[in-house]
Amino acid sequence: MQVSNITVSHDGKINHVDNVSTIIPRGKITTIIGPNGCGKSTLLGTLSRENKPQQGQVYLEEQDIVQYKPKEFAKKLAIVYQQNQTPKDITIEKLVSFGRLPYQSMFTNTQDADNEAINWALESTNLLEKRYTDLEALSGGERQRVWIAMALAQKAEILCLDEPTTYLDMYYQLELLALIQKLNQTYGLTIVMVLHDINQAIRYSDHLIMMKQGKIVAEGAPSLLTAKNIKEVYDVNVAFKHDELGAYIVPLGV
Numbered sequence: 509m510q511v512s513n514i515t516v517s518h519d520g521k522i523n524h525v526d527n528v529s530t531i532i533p534r535g536k537i538t539t540i541i542g543p544n545g546c547g548k549s550t551l552l553g554t555l556s557r558e559n560k561p562q563q564g565q566v567y568l569e570e571q572d573i574v575q576y577k578p579k580e581f582a583k584k585l586a587i588v589y590q591q592n593q594t595p596k597d598i599t600i601e602k603l604v605s606f607g608r609l610p611y612q613s614m615f616t617n618t619q620d621a622d623n624e625a626i627n628w629a630l631e632s633t634n635l636l637e638k639r640y641t642d643l644e645a646l647s648g649g650e651r652q653r654v655w656i657a658m659a660l661a662q663k664a665e666i667l668c669l670d671e672p673t674t675y676l677d678m679y680y681q682l683e684l685l686a687l688i689q690k691l692n693q694t695y696g697l698t699i700v701m702v703l704h705d706i707n708q709a710i711r712y713s714d715h716l717i718m719m720k721q722g723k724i725v726a727e728g729a730p731s732l733l734t735a736k737n738i739k740e741v742y743d744v745n746v747a748f749k750h751d752e753l754g755a756y757i758v759p760l761g762v
């Protein structure tokens with residue numbers, strides 16, 4: 509995806525995303541990082557057409573995303589939110605099947621392809637055995653996997669995730685990030701996500717976009733992060749460590 513001079517304002521006064529241009533590399537994991545309120549979700553929501561930019565364009569396969577019909581766009585890009593309203597009395601399988609809506613029409617029978625995609629989505633997220641379980645009976649971590657399964661059933665090449673690990677304990681955070689990595693490495697999905705944990709961003713991303721006050725201040729491989737630019741962006745002092753675990757930061761204080 510190519511983002512070209514995007515400006516988004518939620519209130520018509522402040523530019524919450526301010527003249528941003530970037531490229532989301534295909535087949536890679538891109539993570540948007542930055543302090544609270546810097547515009548991460550607004551940028552992600554612009555890629556997924558949830559936010560309409562006042563200025564600029566986003567191109568997907570050389571076509572402006574506004575030109576795609578809703579169903580065609582849903583076949584290209586799926587998004588999973590941080591928190592989702594859980595419908596009552598619905599099984600995992602039923603929820604995942606909603607991911608097939610972009611493919612259904614009155615004139616074509618897509619049942620075989622639908623079943624195949626649903627099975628693949630359930631298998632990839634390790635939910636096959638629980639397919640007939642009610643969503644309400646699941647823990648928060650399992651539920652997040654179901655929403656990802658629904659997005660996978662959409663069979664889109666680009667998967668956007670807005671703070672997918674928020675509200676999850678350490679176990680489910682790591683499980684979810686490993687799943688995202690598997691989806692990228694095994695199926696070549698392009699991942700674009702927002703994360704707050706810098707160490708997770710370093711460990712699981714190929715590409716980082718670092719934002720501050722609606723602008724991109726640095727982008728590239730995780731090695732672009734330094735104690736200096738983290739201080740500038742987050743106003744936090746960190747120590748950078750490099751050892752057999754790879755690179756990671758240790759927050760020292762504000």
Ligand SMILES: Nc1ncnc2c1ncn2[C@@H]1O[C@H](COP(=O)(O)OP(=O)(O)OP(=O)(O)O)[C@@H](O)[C@H]1O
Pocket residue numbers: 518519524542543544545546547548549550551
């Ligand atoms: N629907 C909205 N109406 C008005 N202002 C909004 C709306 N959504 C976001 N904003 C404002 O836009 C700015 C950027 O918000 P955004 O959610 O994109 O930031 P973020 O970097 O994702 O923040 P966080 O890390 O806290 O989730 C914030 O100041 C926020 O208050």
